[in-house]
Amino acid sequence: MKNTTESENQFVVDLLTTLRQEKFSPRGWWCFFRRSWEMSCKTVNDNPTLKRSWVRTTLLIATLAVAMILFNFLLEGAERALRFLPGFLFCVVWQQSDLFWHLGLNRQAQTSKLFPTLGLANVFTWLRGLGASYLLGRLVGGLSTASWLALVVFLCGIATDILDGQVARSAQTHSKLGQIGDAEADFCLYLAITIILIQNAVLPLWLGVVMLLRFCGPLLAVLGSYFLLAHPVRFGSTSWGKYAGLVQCLYFLVLLAPPQLAPVIQIANLPLLAATLILMIAAPMAQIVQNV
Numbered sequence: 046m047k048n049t050t051e052s053e054n055q056f057v058v059d060l061l062t063t064l065r066q067e068k069f070s071p072r073g074w075w076c077f078f079r080r081s082w083e084m085s086c087k088t089v090n091d092n093p094t095l096k097r098s099w100v101r102t103t104l105l106i107a108t109l110a111v112a113m114i115l116f117n118f119l120l121e122g123a124e125r126a127l128r129f130l131p132g133f134l135f136c137v138v139w140q141q142s143d144l145f146w147h148l149g150l151n152r153q154a155q156t157s158k159l160f161p162t163l164g165l166a167n168v169f170t171w172l173r174g175l176g177a178s179y180l181l182g183r184l185v186g187g188l189s190t191a192s193w194l195a196l197v198v199f200l201c202g203i204a205t206d207i208l209d210g211q212v213a214r215s216a217q218t219h220s221k222l223g224q225i226g227d228a229e230a231d232f233c234l235y236l237a238i239t240i241i242l243i244q245n246a247v248l249p250l251w252l253g254v255v256m257l258l259r260f261c262g263p264l265l266a267v268l269g270s271y272f273l274l275a276h277p278v279r280f281g282s283t284s285w286g287k288y289a290g291l292v293q294c295l296y297f298l299v300l301l302a303p304p305q306l307a308p309v310i311q312i313a314n315l316p317l318l319a320a321t322l323i324l325m326i327a328a329p330m331a332q333i334v335q336n337v
Contacts, residue, residue, distance in 0.1 A: 081146065082146075085145060085146050088148050088159075092159060092161070094161040095148060095159070095161055095163070099145060099148060102144070102163055102171060103144075106140070106171060109172070109175060110134075110137050110178075113175075114126065117129050121188075125188055128186035128187060128188060129182050129183055129186040129188055131182075131185070131186070132182040132183075132185025133178055133179060133182025133183075133186075134182075135182075135185075136178035136182055136233075137178050140178060141171075143229070144163075144171060144222075147225060147226075148222070150225065151220050151221075151222040151223075152221060153217070153220065154221070160218060160220065163222075164213075164216065164218040166208075166210075166212040166213035166218050166223055167220075167222060167223055167226060169205040169206075169208045169209035169212065170205065170209045170226040170227050171226060171230070173201075173206060173209075173231075173234060174234075176201050176205075176234060177234040177236075178233070180195065180234070180237035180241065181236075184237060184241070189245070190241045192300075192301050193303070195238060195242075195301055196302070198234075199298070202234045206227075206231070235256075235293070236257070236261075238301075239257055240257075242297070248300060255322070259325045259328075285327045286328045288324055289321075289324035289327065289328035292320045292324055293325070296317040296318065299313050299317060
């Protein structure tokens, strides 16, 4: 199994090296996506149980996406729902395509054995991604998002974040797929919440920019490492990263809290702000050290 994983990693490196040698030309990109797609299709065809699991998960996500579209239609009317639709559908389709593309990474961390199904932990992760897609769809459509609505989606995201970790540990289904999906879902959700807080004039612009850089900086580093250096980056959390995520989550909850909790907000705001700023500097540094 270890040899299988090593050969797959080498396959990815070969693809990226070829893309660099082609100087990122259209022909190079075409070969990159074609060969990646062929590898994904081979994984699916060789593992019909995993394919059925992906189909069931996609149907679940699609059903919930339709429910969200209907909710938005009833909440805000047809005109605003139509503005919301393109961005939301793009995010959902991309999310499920990305899952299909990376099914070969659904392997047990210790033995590299391919899991026969996606598992409940990954389903929770992709549900969090669906919530992030909802908020991103509103942003792309130019719609404002009330703090109460952002809070509901954010609380659902926190719940699925807790559940996917608990389920993965209890069922021993940790995988590279789960790590990548978890990182992508968190990135999209926190990015959307940050922009919404800036839009609602709840988060100071300078602080919002710092937070956006904290999200976008590592993303650019990962893309640069993959495509410019043909060197995969390890996806893994550090202690500093966990603390930063926890404190930032608490800070967002304070900012999204209803006005009735104003006395609590005033007390907790400054300490959480200071801790968030410190940890937003420490966490990326720890991640850089881990990869180096």
